[in-house]
Amino acid sequence: MINEEKVRLMTKLAIYEENKGKHIIPIGNYYKEDYVGIQMLKSFFSGTIAYLLILVLMACYQLEYLITEIVKLDVAAMIISIVAAYVFFMAVYLGITYVICSTRYKKAQKSLKAYDNVLKKLENVYQREEDDTKPIKW
């Protein structure tokens, strides 16, 4: 016979796994430090590429000036300012990444706690079913 409670719990779990859980369950596989660390590493690469692209845009904007004044340019000072701007840019970007990912991890943990509770209920239902089907020893 169909156990209605079991079906209800399984449907609840399936809906969660299909929708919200799709993004949240993978987060639960990591410790906070690992999750935030991986995201910050990704941000490091994407931020560096983005910074390089911004430099390309700036170079395109100043191309004529760069071509005509290349000899007079203080290259060392320019490199120092580019690196300083890069460090500042990355510090801000990585800081924002840290805040976003920490908050996301915290929210995911809360959501997974509710998911775990439903899983435990389902486990109890299975346990009860198993107990009921066991032959009674006299």
Add this chain to the structure above:
Amino acid sequence: MRGLLDFKTNIMSFVEKNEYYALCIGRFILFLSAFLMVHSKLCYSAGLGNIIIPITLSIFCAVIPMSIGMIVLEVFCLLNLMGLGLEVVAIVAIVMLIAHLLYFRFAKGSLYRSVLTPVLAFTRMPYIMPVVCGLRGSTGSIVSVLFGMIIYYLLAGIKANDTVFLSTADISSTDKMMLIIEQITKNKELWVVIFAFLLTDILVYAIRRLSIKNAWRTAYLVGIAFNMVVILSGKLLVGESEGIVWLLIGSVISIGVALLYEFFFMHLDYTRVEQVQFEDDNYYYYVKAVPKVMVQARQKSVKRFSQSQEEMTDKHE
């Protein structure tokens, strides 16, 4: 009012029952308006002039994930700009790539705002976006709208200077690139709008979280008025008087849209507010509960009278 509530309940129950199809229809409308906007305003490539192309792409984007749909839209936009020269395409592609690298990888859920914002901006009605972000979104969701505005001003600037890009006169590649980048860096109006949108979002978000009566209504009315005043004074300050009439019209329409938004998502009955107090081991709770205005969907029941019953009633008479 009862009719409106019935209408709302019917729409809500339709969306609940047909969630996937409703989502597809929503995406289709969004992408169709975006593709048609690109097609009508930025079609500089001869091969893409056929209206069938944007319609087909919209249908395709309606059934694929939003992030891929957005990339399809961007590629379509770049292909359309190809007629203006490779420099134009390269600069626009770089700006779009920077947006993807810095922000969109965090906020896949708010991608639709970045598509919707330029579409609304081309119809001169983007003023509702920071209000909606403040009402429903998280604190950082305004960034997607700001990126949308940057893309809009970039594309609008290209459109305004298309004769320069299309002219056969001697204009060097560097000049072309400078002209495009100036659409962002030297566009004072863009920075005024970004500043106003950012402040409006924060203001709306702060007011709607207050524990006051009609917090949502107060938030969007104050937000729209504040946004209008900041943009208006900003425009006058930088000497950009163009578009002031549209700012006023857009703000009035925004109030209408916000009213509709409130009706669907936060229609509360403040006459039935309940105040309850209780405690547990650690806290004492003061709870204010405001009920939502809801109606049960009307069930149509059709009564059938069989022929024999009708005959019986005739005999009685």
